Amino acid sequence: MDKLRWGLLSTARINRAVISPIRASKRSELVAVASRSQANAEAYANEWDIPRAFGSYEALLADPDINAVYIGLPNHLHAEWSIKCAAAGKHVLCEKPLALSTADVDRMIAAAKQYRVVIAEAFMYKHHPQTLKVLELLKQRVIGDLLVIKGAFTFSLARSGDVRSLPEMGGGSIWDVGCYPISYTRLVAGEEPIEALGWQVLGLTGVDEVFVGQLRFADGLLAQFECGFRSPYRAWMEIVGTAGTMWLSKPFKPETDNWIVIKHGDRVESIEAPSQDLYQGEIEDMENAALGGKPQRVPLEDSRANVALIKALLESAQTGKLVSLK
Numbered sequence: 001m002d003k004l005r006w007g008l009l010s011t012a013r014i015n016r017a018v019i020s021p022i023r024a025s026k027r028s029e030l031v032a033v034a035s036r037s038q039a040n041a042e043a044y045a046n047e048w049d050i051p052r053a054f055g056s057y058e059a060l061l062a063d064p065d066i067n068a069v070y071i072g073l074p075n076h077l078h079a080e081w082s083i084k085c086a087a088a089g090k091h092v093l094c095e096k097p098l099a100l101s102t103a104d105v106d107r108m109i110a111a112a113k114q115y116r117v118v119i120a121e122a123f124m125y126k127h128h129p130q131t132l133k134v135l136e137l138l139k140q141r142v143i144g145d146l147l148v149i150k151g152a153f154t155f156s157l158a159r160s161g162d163v164r165s166l167p168e169m170g171g172g173s174i175w176d177v178g179c180y181p182i183s184y185t186r187l188v189a190g191e192e193p194i195e196a197l198g199w200q201v202l203g204l205t206g207v208d209e210v211f212v213g214q215l216r217f218a219d220g221l222l223a224q225f226e227c228g229f230r231s232p233y234r235a236w237m238e239i240v241g242t243a244g245t246m247w248l249s250k251p252f253k254p255e256t257d258n259w260i261v262i263k264h265g266d267r268v269e270s271i272e273a274p275s276q277d278l279y280q281g282e283i284e285d286m287e288n289a290a291l292g293g294k295p296q297r298v299p300l301e302d303s304r305a306n307v308a309l310i311k312a313l314l315e316s317a318q319t320g321k322l323v324s325l326k
């Protein structure tokens with residue numbers, strides 16, 4: 001296998017993010033798109049100049065030329081179709097959140113092992129040079145020992161009928177955007193929290209439209225995050241240490257203008273990280289793992305821990321109680 005020959009499972013809006021990096025890479029090729037309707041698949045293939053169009057997801061999985069699938073389906077279908085792809089011998093790059101339960105992630109882990117394929121969650125920010133630079137700076141202890149990690153990801157969800165509003169499709173702001181500050185916090189902390197506390201405001205459809213969470217780690221590190229569908233776009237992280245504070249104005253969608261701002265009292269230092277297409281890293285990582293046998297940067301165990309934490313926060317918000325994770 002010298003190349004990943006990709007099929008897109010669905011005509012999701014998010015597809016456009018990966019089409020360009022797939023085409024830019026010598027180790028990848030975009031071969032096909034599938035939709036629940038043949039006409040839709042053909043129109044999409046025509047629009048994006050994709051050679052093959054399938055009128056069902058099953059038909060794409062039956063194509064022996066395809067060895068990698070990108071899944072941009074609604075959240076409740078991620079586990080089911082990742083496992084079907086794996087059983088068909090295809091590597092899988094699946095959108096976040098990887099699944100809606102740890103039991104489903106466990107089934108995905110088992111499928112990846114059984115069918116000897118890579119399944120990875122498309123947490124694109126984890127591959128970006130800005131994130132790697134942040135981790136390097138924190139390792140160099142530029143802000144000392146970590147004390148508090150804060151973050152937010154919100155936007156106004158104006159589209160009615162969007163899958164994000166539907167509880168049966170894994171809707172809700174914590175699954176959709178809260179997963180980012182939660183994941184970023186865990187990445188920076190380098191450990192899992194021992195306690196989680198959440199509050200939510202539900203919308204008319206029953207999904208959380210505002211969510212605020214707090215986390216406590218064993219060594220005293222604390223974290224807070226906010227996510228939601230009701231306020232305009234905001235996405236930031238603040239990492240507070242004993243010797244300074246790190247501020248990231250584009251932690252989850254860095255691309256260009258990637259300034260990492262470090263404050264030591266009144267002294268402010270700005271460090272620029274290299275620019276890179278936001279979705280290039282996840283395609284390269286799939287190529288490295290599936291073609292080169294290298295460890296994937298977002299292992300399934302890490303995705304499992306993120307899902308477990310989101311579930312704990314939702315449980316806390318539903319019961320009004322602190323959830324112990326020990």
Ligand SMILES: NC(=O)c1ccc[n+]([C@@H]2O[C@H](COP(=O)([O-])OP(=O)(O)OC[C@H]3O[C@@H](n4cnc5c(N)ncnc54)[C@H](OP(=O)(O)O)[C@@H]3O)[C@@H](O)[C@H]2O)c1
Binds near residue numbers: 075
């Ligand atoms: N990483 C990122 O930057 C990022 C950004 C946005 C979204 N996402 C993730 O990507 C996924 C898709 O988001 P999106 O906004 O692109 O979604 P979307 O435009 O609504 O597309 C979802 C696609 O799923 C297919 N589908 C299959 N069963 C469906 C059903 N029962 N109802 C609706 N659609 C169904 C449809 O394709 P066909 O009609 O062609 O079959 C539809 O086009 C989500 O998991 C989201 O969290 C990630």
